[in-house]
Amino acid sequence: MKLDFLASTLTAFALVSAAAAGCASTPRERDSAMNATTTFSPSSQIEPATLVLRSYEAALNRADVDAIVSLYTPDAVFMAQHRSPAIGRAAIEATYREIFAMIRLDITFEIDEVVVVSPTVAYARTRSAGTTTILAADVQVSEGNQELFVLTRDDERSDWQISRYIFSTTQPPQG
Known part of the structure:
Protein backbone atom coordinates (compact mmCIF):
# COMPACT_ATOMS: atom_id res chain seq x y z
CA MET A 1 0.00 0.00 0.00
CA LYS A 2 2.86 2.39 0.83
CA LEU A 3 4.48 1.54 -2.49
CA ASP A 4 1.24 2.24 -4.39
CA PHE A 5 0.92 5.64 -2.66
CA LEU A 6 4.57 6.47 -3.36
CA ALA A 7 4.30 5.40 -7.01
CA SER A 8 1.10 7.39 -7.58
CA THR A 9 2.58 10.45 -5.83
CA LEU A 10 5.73 10.30 -7.96
CA THR A 11 3.65 9.83 -11.11
CA ALA A 12 1.46 12.81 -10.21
CA PHE A 13 4.52 14.90 -9.44
CA ALA A 14 6.11 13.97 -12.77
CA LEU A 15 2.92 14.83 -14.68
CA VAL A 16 2.53 18.19 -12.91
CA SER A 17 6.20 19.00 -13.51
CA ALA A 18 5.95 18.13 -17.19
CA ALA A 19 2.77 20.17 -17.59
CA ALA A 20 4.31 23.12 -15.78
CA ALA A 21 7.40 22.98 -17.96
CA GLY A 22 5.27 22.89 -21.10
CA CYS A 23 3.12 25.79 -19.93
CA ALA A 24 5.95 27.97 -18.72
CA SER A 25 5.54 29.96 -21.88
CA THR A 26 2.94 29.89 -24.58
CA PRO A 27 3.96 29.17 -28.17
CA ARG A 28 3.46 32.85 -28.95
CA GLU A 29 5.76 33.90 -26.10
CA ARG A 30 8.36 31.34 -27.19
CA ASP A 31 8.13 32.58 -30.80
CA SER A 32 8.36 36.21 -29.66
CA ALA A 33 11.40 35.46 -27.51
CA MET A 34 12.99 33.53 -30.34
CA ASN A 35 12.33 36.33 -32.82
CA ALA A 36 13.69 38.93 -30.42
CA THR A 37 16.86 36.90 -30.12
CA THR A 38 17.23 36.15 -33.79
CA THR A 39 16.33 39.63 -35.09
CA PHE A 40 18.47 41.63 -32.65
CA SER A 41 21.16 43.49 -34.54
CA PRO A 42 23.88 45.09 -32.38
CA SER A 43 24.94 47.37 -35.24
CA SER A 44 21.42 48.83 -35.40
CA GLN A 45 21.81 50.01 -31.80
CA ILE A 46 25.06 51.93 -32.22
CA GLU A 47 23.31 55.09 -33.46
CA PRO A 48 20.71 55.18 -30.62
CA ALA A 49 23.48 54.59 -28.06
CA THR A 50 25.60 57.30 -29.67
CA LEU A 51 22.65 59.69 -29.44
CA VAL A 52 22.77 59.38 -25.64
CA LEU A 53 26.45 60.37 -25.66
CA ARG A 54 25.78 63.37 -27.93
CA SER A 55 22.86 64.43 -25.72
CA TYR A 56 25.12 64.18 -22.68
CA GLN A 81 37.79 62.13 -10.82
CA HIS A 82 38.84 63.11 -7.27
CA ARG A 83 35.33 62.41 -5.91
CA SER A 84 33.54 59.56 -4.24
CA PRO A 85 31.07 57.74 -6.48
CA ALA A 86 27.63 59.36 -6.75
CA ILE A 87 25.08 56.55 -6.63
CA GLY A 88 21.51 57.13 -7.78
CA ARG A 89 19.95 60.11 -9.53
CA ALA A 90 19.67 62.30 -6.42
CA ALA A 91 23.38 61.97 -5.63
CA ILE A 92 24.29 62.41 -9.29
CA GLU A 93 22.20 65.58 -9.49
CA ALA A 94 23.87 66.98 -6.36
CA THR A 95 27.32 66.20 -7.76
CA TYR A 96 26.65 67.96 -11.06
CA ARG A 97 25.18 70.98 -9.26
CA GLU A 98 28.37 71.21 -7.16
CA ILE A 99 30.54 70.89 -10.26
CA PHE A 100 28.62 73.52 -12.23
CA ALA A 101 28.75 75.91 -9.29
CA MET A 102 32.53 75.90 -9.86
CA ILE A 103 33.06 75.45 -13.61
CA ARG A 104 31.61 75.68 -17.10
CA LEU A 105 32.61 73.34 -19.89
CA ASP A 106 33.09 73.85 -23.60
CA ILE A 107 34.05 70.39 -24.81
CA THR A 108 33.67 68.02 -27.72
CA PHE A 109 33.51 64.25 -27.42
CA GLU A 110 35.46 61.99 -29.72
CA ILE A 111 33.60 58.67 -29.65
CA ASP A 112 36.23 55.96 -30.04
CA GLU A 113 33.90 52.99 -29.82
CA VAL A 114 30.38 51.94 -29.01
CA VAL A 115 29.97 48.23 -28.39
CA VAL A 116 26.51 46.74 -28.03
CA VAL A 117 27.02 43.67 -25.86
CA SER A 118 23.41 42.49 -25.71
CA PRO A 119 19.92 43.85 -26.39
CA THR A 120 20.08 45.70 -23.04
CA VAL A 121 23.79 46.44 -22.40
CA ALA A 122 26.34 48.53 -24.30
CA TYR A 123 29.49 50.40 -23.48
CA ALA A 124 31.25 53.36 -25.02
CA ARG A 125 34.79 54.66 -24.82
CA THR A 126 35.25 58.34 -25.52
CA ARG A 127 37.72 61.18 -25.22
CA SER A 128 36.82 64.81 -24.69
CA ALA A 129 38.74 68.00 -25.27
CA GLY A 130 38.04 71.70 -24.96
CA THR A 131 38.13 74.29 -22.22
CA THR A 132 36.97 74.63 -18.66
CA THR A 133 36.11 78.03 -17.25
CA ILE A 134 36.84 78.26 -13.53
CA LEU A 135 34.04 80.55 -12.40
CA ALA A 136 35.65 81.90 -9.21
CA ALA A 137 38.67 83.21 -11.11
CA ASP A 138 37.05 83.65 -14.54
CA VAL A 139 39.97 81.73 -16.01
CA GLN A 140 39.89 79.25 -18.88
CA VAL A 141 42.07 76.15 -18.83
CA SER A 142 42.56 73.34 -21.29
CA GLU A 143 40.29 70.34 -20.72
CA GLY A 144 40.94 66.76 -21.77
CA ASN A 145 39.52 63.51 -20.45
CA GLN A 146 39.00 59.89 -21.33
CA GLU A 147 35.65 58.37 -20.45
CA LEU A 148 33.97 55.02 -20.15
CA PHE A 149 30.18 54.73 -20.25
CA VAL A 150 28.06 51.67 -19.55
CA LEU A 151 24.64 52.07 -21.16
CA THR A 152 21.63 49.95 -20.33
CA ARG A 153 17.96 49.76 -21.11
CA ASP A 154 15.07 47.77 -19.69
CA ASP A 155 14.25 45.97 -22.92
CA GLU A 156 14.67 46.22 -26.68
CA ARG A 157 11.89 48.82 -26.96
CA SER A 158 13.22 51.27 -24.37
CA ASP A 159 15.84 53.99 -24.75
CA TRP A 160 19.48 53.64 -23.79
CA GLN A 161 20.53 55.38 -20.58
CA ILE A 162 23.80 55.88 -18.74
CA SER A 163 24.17 53.24 -16.05
CA ARG A 164 27.83 53.76 -15.12
CA TYR A 165 30.15 56.60 -16.06
CA ILE A 166 33.77 57.22 -15.11
CA PHE A 167 36.31 59.69 -16.43
CA SER A 168 39.90 60.67 -15.82
CA THR A 169 42.01 63.52 -17.11
CA THR A 170 44.41 63.16 -19.99
CA GLN A 171 45.96 66.54 -19.21
CA PRO A 172 49.29 66.70 -17.36
CA PRO A 173 49.18 68.52 -14.01
CA GLN A 174 49.48 72.29 -14.44
CA GLY A 175 51.72 74.27 -12.22
Missing part, protein backbone atom coordinates in the same frame (compact mmCIF):
# COMPACT_ATOMS: atom_id res chain seq x y z
CA GLU A 57 27.84 66.23 -24.41
CA ALA A 58 25.34 68.99 -25.30
CA ALA A 59 23.85 69.03 -21.79
CA LEU A 60 27.35 69.30 -20.25
CA ASN A 61 28.13 72.30 -22.44
CA ARG A 62 24.86 73.97 -21.36
CA ALA A 63 25.43 73.02 -17.69
CA ASP A 64 21.89 71.59 -17.87
CA VAL A 65 21.75 69.39 -14.79
CA ASP A 66 18.14 68.29 -15.35
CA ALA A 67 18.92 67.11 -18.88
CA ILE A 68 22.06 65.33 -17.69
CA VAL A 69 20.29 63.52 -14.86
CA SER A 70 17.47 62.42 -17.20
CA LEU A 71 20.05 60.48 -19.23
CA TYR A 72 21.00 58.32 -16.23
CA THR A 73 19.22 55.20 -14.95
CA PRO A 74 17.65 55.52 -11.48
CA ASP A 75 20.41 53.35 -9.95
CA ALA A 76 23.29 54.80 -11.99
CA VAL A 77 26.80 55.44 -10.67
CA PHE A 78 28.81 58.52 -11.66
CA MET A 79 32.51 58.33 -10.80
CA ALA A 80 34.07 61.74 -11.27
